[in-house]
Amino acid sequence: MSLDASARVAYQGRHMLVELSTHVFGTEIVRAVLDVDDIHPLTTAASDPSTFELLDLAVALYVLDRSVRVRVGRIRRSFALHLPVADVVRWRRIIPLVGEWYEALTGDAVEVVPIERGAAVGEHHRRESNFGFEGGVDVIGLLSEGLDSLCGADGVIHRDERIALASVITNPKRSSQIDTIKTALAAAHDGELLHYALATRLRRRRKVREKSQRSRTVLALITGMTIAHALGAGRVECYENGFGLLNLPVPDLQYGPMSSQVLNPRHLPLWDRLSRAFFGPTIEIVFPNRYRTKAEMVSRLSEPGRRLVSQTSSCDRLLRLPEGVIHCGTCGSCRYRQLSVALCGASINDVPYAYQHVGDGPDAELVLRYHARMLGIALSQPNAWDALVRLHPEISTLPFSEDGRGDKRESDDGRRNRIRQGTLDVLRRHVEELQQWEAVHAA
Amino acid sequence: MATDRDRFARVLDKRFGATAYAIANAAADAVARCAAYIESQERIADPNLRPAFQDAHRVLVRSQLTLPEFDAEAVRIRARGRDSEPAYRLALAYDDVRNGVCETLAEAFAIRQVRWVRGNIETYRDWEHVREGFPAVESALVAEMTRRNRRRFLGIGDAIPALLARTQADVLAELIPLQ
Numbered sequence: 111m112s113l114d115a116s117a118r119v120a121y122q123g124r125h126m127l128v129e130l131s132t133h134v135f136g137t138e139i140v141r142a143v144l145d146v147d148d149i150h151p152l153t154t155a156a157s158d159p160s161t162f163e164l165l166d167l168a169v170a171l172y173v174l175d176r177s178v179r180v181r182v183g184r185i186r187r188s189f190a191l192h193l194p195v196a197d198v199v200r201w202r203r204i205i206p207l208v209g210e211w212y213e214a215l216t217g218d219a220v221e222v223v224p225i226e227r228g229a230a231v232g233e234h235h236r237r238e239s240n241f242g243f244e245g246g247v248d249v250i251g252l253l254s255e256g257l258d259s260l261c262g263a264d265g266v267i268h269r270d271e272r273i274a275l276a277s278v279i280t281n282p283k284r285s286s287q288i289d290t291i292k293t294a295l296a297a298a299h300d301g302e303l304l305h306y307a308l309a310t311r312l313r314r315r316r317k318v319r320e321k322s323q324r325s326r327t328v329l330a331l332i333t334g335m336t337i338a339h340a341l342g343a344g345r346v347e348c349y350e351n352g353f354g355l356l357n358l359p360v361p362d363l364q365y366g367p368m369s370s371q372v373l374n375p376r377h378l379p380l381w382d383r384l385s386r387a388f389f390g391p392t393i394e395i396v397f398p399n400r401y402r403t404k405a406e407m408v409s410r411l412s413e414p415g416r417r418l419v420s421q422t423s424s425c426d427r428l429l430r431l432p433e434g435v436i437h438c439g440t441c442g443s444c445r446y447r448q449l450s451v452a453l454c455g456a457s458i459n460d461v462p463y464a465y466q467h468v469g470d471g472p473d474a475e476l477v478l479r480y481h482a483r484m485l486g487i488a489l490s491q492p493n494a495w496d497a498l499v500r501l502h503p504e505i506s507t508l509p510f511s512e513d514g515r516g517d518k519r520e521s522d523d524g525r526r527n528r529i530r531q532g533t534l535d536v537l538r539r540h541v542e543e544l545q546q547w548e549a550v551h552a553a
Numbered sequence: 554m555a556t557d558r559d560r561f562a563r564v565l566d567k568r569f570g571a572t573a574y575a576i577a578n579a580a581a582d583a584v585a586r587c588a589a590y591i592e593s594q595e596r597i598a599d600p601n602l603r604p605a606f607q608d609a610h611r612v613l614v615r616s617q618l619t620l621p622e623f624d625a626e627a628v629r630i631r632a633r634g635r636d637s638e639p640a641y642r643l644a645l646a647y648d649d650v651r652n653g654v655c656e657t658l659a660e661a662f663a664i665r666q667v668r669w670v671r672g673n674i675e676t677y678r679d680w681e682h683v684r685e686g687f688p689a690v691e692s693a694l695v696a697e698m699t700r701r702n703r704r705r706f707l708g709i710g711d712a713i714p715a716l717l718a719r720t721q722a723d724v725l726a727e728l729i730p731l732q
Contacts, residue, residue, distance in 0.1 A: 184636065184637055185635050185636065185637065185638065185641060186635040186636065217635060360672060360676070361668065361672065362642065362645075362665055362668040362669045362671075362672050363669065363672040363673065363676065365634075365638065365641040365642075365645075366641075367635060367641075368638075472673070472676035472677050473676060473677065473678045476675060476676045476677070476678065477676045480672065480675040480676050500649075500652070500654060503645065503648055
């Protein structure tokens with residue numbers, strides 16, 4: 111198998127360096143420099159340096175993902191990554207799991223080569239702890255500038271558990287959006303929101319940029335897990351809607367690894383294994399909206415939350431101008447957002463849309479309809495689950511996603527049936543919403 | 554100097570070329586053109602699909618004799634599927650045969666190939682004119698692709714004759730009488 115790129119991680123002062131070596135047009139060495147100023151308060155929280163090696167790995171994978179394009183007609187990229195670690199022997203045991211986990215999530219193959227951390231890799235991991243949070247928290251909720259995140263954050267303030275929100279900022283422009291949402295929510299609910307942000311800005315990067323950025327979500331989840339470990343929390347919550355979590359590839363137009371499968375619940379057992387390998391106890395990733403559509407989530411927003419919808423963004427081709435953020439209005443995310451806001455049953459001031467189709471790809475609205483039509487045919491069969499698996503073989507292992515978790519009084523069969531039924535129901539409601547939306551359009 | 558017909562041909566070229574035109578007008582060679590289009594696109598995306606197909610076919614034939622508990626070869630076929638879109642389609646077709654959805658790999662692969670074309674036609678705005686005509690050729694196209702897959706990958710059956718009209722201008726000359 112030929113490598114698409116290899117990379118070497120090192121530390122220099124307060125910067126993490128990822129040196130890329132690609133061989134597409136000869137040999138080329140590129141240095142992606144990452145400012146770790148914001149990582150330090152987190153990473154030094156743990157006295158054991160190996161605690162944050164997973165975060166280092168995620169950042170390096172993010173750099174590789176951003177810098178190496180998927181070749182035309184190909185699905186998989188292959189990476190080799192030299193990573194400085196505290197315990198090489200321990201890492202060698204974990205490497206097969208890391209490879210399995212990353213390939214399942216993104217479709218890319220990665221081979222981690224652990225190297226002994228020494229003076230040559232810099233002082234990054236030798237700082238004293240300066241992370242002074244007392245009391246601990248129970249749950250870490252992931253907060254981004256998206257609409258689903260707003261729905262999630264809107265609901266956490268009045269919960270009994272101690273919750274902290276965590277964000278990963280890969281683009282500084284997102285930071286102010288997230289701050290606005292967080293501050294407005296806290297003020298509106300007269301409560302306090304504990305929030306941690308981790309900036310992973312690439313300071314000097316390759317000009318070639320892969321747009322799919324499958325690893326950004328991986329980085330967000332691992333950031334959440336690292337913060338959870340530092341604060342003693344046992345759960346990381348991600349508030350993505352049920353249809354978005356599954357992110358089912360359009361049958362025979364897209365294939366599994368071509369649509370990001372990072373959040374697909376069928377990978378939860380892999381996440382649990384990864385958590386145990388790095389952190390000891392399982393830090394569970396939980397999807398509270400797994401059986402809700404986006405429209406259902408928006409309909410549950412509080413009044414102050416509804417006023418913040420226009421501050422969020424969902425677009426795949428977002429245009430950030432000094433005057434504000436413009437959504438293209440024609441990509442898949444914009445179409446699904448429009449549908450959800452239109453059908454939520456409340457009057458909501460949404461974001462402005464340009465309604466400009468960029469590129470010569472398929473039309474997102476037609477894709478949504480075509481996919482919903484195929485889903486509808488499968489869901490109307492007498493044995494809907496089998497028909498759905500025939501259409502989407504990717505979800506065949508979905509019912510096993512919570513094995514080893516949850517209420518011990520529930521039998522394995524009972525849990526699996528509940529997952530099957532919940533998935534079928536949320537997909538049925540998604541198809542109905544699409545039909546309703548079409549009817550509104552036709553009228 | 555470019556004629557109107559040439560300009561028309563260039564516009565067609567952007568949207569599936571002569572194939573789209575043939576489907577939209579229910580031309581006699583619509584199926585053959587569509588099948589040739591699928592094959593040409595697959596050759597571009599994955600020039601080495603033939604050994605992969607033969608490998609999957611060999612595993613399927615052998616598995617009719619014994620069914621191992623852990624199918625390491627299926628794992629290998631699926632791993633090969635990550636190399637390109639046609640290879641992924643092939644891996645899915647392999648699973649279809651294993652799951653009893655289809656009897657032969659050539660047919661299962663043909664169904665996936667035709668669904669790929671149908672998906673494209675259904676989801677691109679500028680292929681709207683083809684959408685109505687496509688269902689009429691769909692089942693014939695599956696049969697044709699099955700025949701071609703058997704010939705192309707396994708060497709079974711008669712050779713596929715090349716299309717008589719090779720250029721778009723030829724196609725248009727056949728379909729649009731000159732004034």
